[in-house]
Amino acid sequence: MIEIRNLTKRFARHTAVRDLSFSVKQGEIVGFLGPNGAGKTTTLRMLTGYLPPTSGSIEVGGCDVFRDSIGARRKIGYMPENVPLYDDMRVREYLKFRARLKGLSNRDARRRVGEVIDTCGLDSVRRKMIKVLSKGYRQRVGLADALVHSPELLILDEPTNGLDPNQIRQIRELIKRLGETHTILLSTHILSEVEMTCDRVIIIDSGQIKAEDTPQALVTGMRAAGKVVAEITGDPEVISGALSRMDHVKRVTHEPLTNGRFQFDILVESGTDARERIHELVAQNGWPMRSLYRRKATLEDVFVELTRKD
């Protein structure tokens, strides 16, 4: 459904996207992740034809996004990061206007607006002015707009940005349902959302792919490397130094707890379990230790490990 090859985008001397290649198959829900400034929005804007690439090619459903822009756009429903809406229009009127702009006949527009109002749960606000809507409803209007011309592919740029936990849950459920009938490329910072909704994850940083796999495979790979957590009382620099010098320990970070206690996160090499050796080290130094356990890796650990700058 999406075929991106050697995509590069330069703004003056800054390269936002660097030789990026990936594809998305029909029916997949793919999470597109990366830290702030990684190049996600720039990639999505090129994918939707709003921004020309410096080099490389993009095909959507067999249509080249730049040579056959209209053909590609027909297949794409795009919900940008900050959904631009006309505040002084009513919800139904706005969606009808958008449907007509996208080339639907008056009759089709009326029918589709009714359908997307239903799909996106907008029935109770369909006659309301957009300016009085809550952020959650505004996002739904943005989603309804993206859907109104029946695209096969949905591109959603941080669809739950700025929503409260209940609204996030509702939008997530809606995306999941839409995933049954659409291909979806979803950019988000909420990693638990990705674990729950996506078949596959692409993590980018500095405009390049850092990892690409199912959320489960990424987490399993990380778990193999293993993380041990210890709560110890004492000088954190001295303890960190001693832990870091142990064999098979890759990295140690710490954060303060209460009463002079610190939590140490100890990343160990694949296939090793340093708990007994850590216990010995702590006992030899007489540092009071409250707990020592192996922690299950999450997608957040994978993300931090792949995109950390230090």
Ligand SMILES: Nc1ncnc2c1ncn2[C@@H]1O[C@H](COP(=O)(O)OP(=O)(O)OP(=O)(O)O)[C@@H](O)[C@H]1O
């Ligand atoms: N129009 C532009 N002109 C110059 N630089 C730009 C432009 N648009 C984006 N950039 C730069 O390109 C880089 C990638 O930006 P982009 O918005 O794609 O990142 P992002 O991954 O979407 O970040 P966020 O998670 O904050 O939305 C950033 O360094 C940004 O400052």
